[in-house]
Amino acid sequence: MSLIVQKYGGTSVGDVARIRNVASRVAACRTAGDAVVVVVSAMAGETNRLLGLAHELSPDADEREKDVLIATGEQVTVALLAIALNVAGCPALSFLGHQVRIATDSAFGKARIKSIDASRIGAALADGKVVVVAGFQGVDVKDNITTLGRGGSDTSAVALAAVLHADRCEIYTDVEGVFTSDPRLCPNARKLARISYDEMLELASLGTKVLQIRSVEFAKRYGVPLHVRSTFTETEGTWVVEEEASMEDILVSGVTYDRDEAKITLLRVPDQPGLAARVFGPIADANVSVDMIIQNASADGTTDLTFTVPQADFRRAHALVEAHARELGAAGVRTDTDVAKVSIVGLGMRSHAGVAAKMFRTLAEVGINIEMISTSEIKTSVVIAAKYVELAVRVLHDAFLGAGESS
Amino acid sequence: MSLIVQKYGGTSVGDVARIRNVASRVAACRTAGDAVVVVVSAMAGETNRLLGLAHELSPDADEREKDVLIATGEQVTVALLAIALNVAGCPALSFLGHQVRIATDSAFGKARIKSIDASRIGAALADGKVVVVAGFQGVDVKDNITTLGRGGSDTSAVALAAVLHADRCEIYTDVEGVFTSDPRLCPNARKLARISYDEMLELASLGTKVLQIRSVEFAKRYGVPLHVRSTFTETEGTWVVEEEASMEDILVSGVTYDRDEAKITLLRVPDQPGLAARVFGPIADANVSVDMIIQNASADGTTDLTFTVPQADFRRAHALVEAHARELGAAGVRTDTDVAKVSIVGLGMRSHAGVAAKMFRTLAEVGINIEMISTSEIKTSVVIAAKYVELAVRVLHDAFLGAGESS
Numbered sequence: 001m002s003l004i005v006q007k008y009g010g011t012s013v014g015d016v017a018r019i020r021n022v023a024s025r026v027a028a029c030r031t032a033g034d035a036v037v038v039v040v041s042a043m044a045g046e047t048n049r050l051l052g053l054a055h056e057l058s059p060d061a062d063e064r065e066k067d068v069l070i071a072t073g074e075q076v077t078v079a080l081l082a083i084a085l086n087v088a089g090c091p092a093l094s095f096l097g098h099q100v101r102i103a104t105d106s107a108f109g110k111a112r113i114k115s116i117d118a119s120r121i122g123a124a125l126a127d128g129k130v131v132v133v134a135g136f137q138g139v140d141v142k143d144n145i146t147t148l149g150r151g152g153s154d155t156s157a158v159a160l161a162a163v164l165h166a167d168r169c170e171i172y173t174d175v176e177g178v179f180t181s182d183p184r185l186c187p188n189a190r191k192l193a194r195i196s197y198d199e200m201l202e203l204a205s206l207g208t209k210v211l212q213i214r215s216v217e218f219a220k221r222y223g224v225p226l227h228v229r230s231t232f233t234e235t236e237g238t239w240v241v242e243e244e245a246s247m248e249d250i251l252v253s254g255v256t257y258d259r260d261e262a263k264i265t266l267l268r269v270p271d272q273p274g275l276a277a278r279v280f281g282p283i284a285d286a287n288v289s290v291d292m293i294i295q296n297a298s299a300d301g302t303t304d305l306t307f308t309v310p311q312a313d314f315r316r317a318h319a320l321v322e323a324h325a326r327e328l329g330a331a332g333v334r335t336d337t338d339v340a341k342v343s344i345v346g347l348g349m350r351s352h353a354g355v356a357a358k359m360f361r362t363l364a365e366v367g368i369n370i371e372m373i374s375t376s377e378i379k380t381s382v383v384i385a386a387k388y389v390e391l392a393v394r395v396l397h398d399a400f401l402g403a404g405e406s407s
Numbered sequence: 408m409s410l411i412v413q414k415y416g417g418t419s420v421g422d423v424a425r426i427r428n429v430a431s432r433v434a435a436c437r438t439a440g441d442a443v444v445v446v447v448s449a450m451a452g453e454t455n456r457l458l459g460l461a462h463e464l465s466p467d468a469d470e471r472e473k474d475v476l477i478a479t480g481e482q483v484t485v486a487l488l489a490i491a492l493n494v495a496g497c498p499a500l501s502f503l504g505h506q507v508r509i510a511t512d513s514a515f516g517k518a519r520i521k522s523i524d525a526s527r528i529g530a531a532l533a534d535g536k537v538v539v540v541a542g543f544q545g546v547d548v549k550d551n552i553t554t555l556g557r558g559g560s561d562t563s564a565v566a567l568a569a570v571l572h573a574d575r576c577e578i579y580t581d582v583e584g585v586f587t588s589d590p591r592l593c594p595n596a597r598k599l600a601r602i603s604y605d606e607m608l609e610l611a612s613l614g615t616k617v618l619q620i621r622s623v624e625f626a627k628r629y630g631v632p633l634h635v636r637s638t639f640t641e642t643e644g645t646w647v648v649e650e651e652a653s654m655e656d657i658l659v660s661g662v663t664y665d666r667d668e669a670k671i672t673l674l675r676v677p678d679q680p681g682l683a684a685r686v687f688g689p690i691a692d693a694n695v696s697v698d699m700i701i702q703n704a705s706a707d708g709t710t711d712l713t714f715t716v717p718q719a720d721f722r723r724a725h726a727l728v729e730a731h732a733r734e735l736g737a738a739g740v741r742t743d744t745d746v747a748k749v750s751i752v753g754l755g756m757r758s759h760a761g762v763a764a765k766m767f768r769t770l771a772e773v774g775i776n777i778e779m780i781s782t783s784e785i786k787t788s789v790v791i792a793a794k795y796v797e798l799a800v801r802v803l804h805d806a807f808l809g810a811g812e813s814s
Contacts, residue, residue, distance in 0.1 A: 016464060054487065054490055057427065065490045075479045078475065079461070080461065083461055083469050083472045084465075099550050
């Protein structure tokens, strides 16, 4: 008998018929002899509906109360799924964040899980029950309701799998797994059979929306094998697992992109120690997360400092930079919101030279100008004009992933 | 400075604009220097919407999970109202049943409050906050979510007023108070300025839907003055209070009716000791609550046994009676679902003779036949054919309450 944690996303539980479908899947798994803990998201659209109500009252609603509000989405789903399971002859019990003490910090809207009390879930499992846990929510030390941020149910599921020492964590979603690239942009994209935690982490942070980054971090830290698969088919999905020896043979596992980028350049700033701190201090204070940063010193003792921020933060970041440009001695500020980031990710980059060079050459061959470059051990990202995104993704996918097997 | 508990029903918080209106009322009260605890229901229609989802899955959904489901209705409202109050410059904090330990028994769907931990509310009040508490919900000893049944938010409010030793509990609703009769049936009906707990209890149990019975029981037991009034006007409503000396001067405070009655008669049953127990035992076991019971012995040693049940339970009750009729030796079973109960309530009945007689005479004068009679210290109820309800209410109201002042 295995212990399996299954997580179903919002589309998978989007209406009563789909909840019934999930109940059948869970019941089949239970009948096959496995113990099952199910984690569910809010029904598709529900979180936005609730946030819409709050927004009608104030665009700047109290964060604590917003969490009380949107935590109801998952509460509705756990109750309905438990009802559906009981109807299907599969005894089930629902639990909310506070009932299984999913303890988090107090960062409302983006709380982090600190611990989970597995005792009540363990007792229910020992009693032969399917346990249905509300994803996305927890409680802080004062018993205030917290939520984990968009995609937080993935993290709830992986964290539960970790504390329960589950054999695996299955992430059910509306796509069939993790793809080598976005199939909408890249017709040759194909599903990966296996991918390492580190590659998945890079893909998630670079714009692939299949899994929340933190869930992958948790899975990696606690060695929880993840299986990302579709709710609507029986097909095997993608396994996200510990790195395996053969994985380094693949140069590139995925090509991904992110249109949510805006670029800001401080022109010809006198290059002094502490410059970066003086530029980015106020931006960090304004809670804007900066993505790429590039600084190039020139011979005359000045430097161009370029960085990217999410589109939503662009105005605030731009205003802050303009406000400080003069005192920093900059010749001016230049911005560009028509940019996008394209990245390749692969463990093979560690051991194989020339992967980045091949990326730059491939883009040059189709006339795409590279505006910024950023690299890490297993990824290379470039910022290019937004209009070239589709072309860049396609030619990079063809160059690195061609028509061969991805793993 | 007074401490006031205010309860707003579903219509009062039916949409965002109305929630904003409630926030203004609360803020005004706070500005006037009072401490305020607000109890809210789910937005109008929300509980039914949620129950509809459960019903789609099963007409017989698990009771524990149904409570998890419908408790979200109040959770949404407390969050939205706390957001609206904060926006209105009135610092507020929402609490759910489990956060202020509204401890109940485990009777899902109709739980009873056993205790409330007032410490967290007290601390928030001392901190100058308005406290917004989810009505209708609690937790049992195992931290399972429970709900208190329809109208349960009234009881939440009164229980909170009791444990907090509030100066008064204001029940805000979509009517202006408690009326001498239903204004839709009886054009002369007028608002009562004051009414005793006992009269209100009788009115509530006889079909007047302004307050949940249990909330009045709580208010009476703990001496909490209730003020039932409209959310949409500034008019004084009806005070429900301890009995006052002058109240006995009024023969009748209200005329009320209940169409939710069905009548079952066991004909000519041999009259033996234990007969009632053998008839009503199985009915009680089936969780059917019997309202009026009348037994008349005749000279030949048999008796006709008549009782009424709510319309929804009629089929079940009838089937049980038919099943036992033969072994009880009854000559037959007769049923009538076209009946209604009309009642008069008033403290004056205690000390003034002839009130019931005047009721019967009034009905006889307009040709209404009385099928059953039941009396208590301060009420007289009759069962009549359903088609006469409007006429009966009107003539009784005219006879007892005429055009004079009601209190």
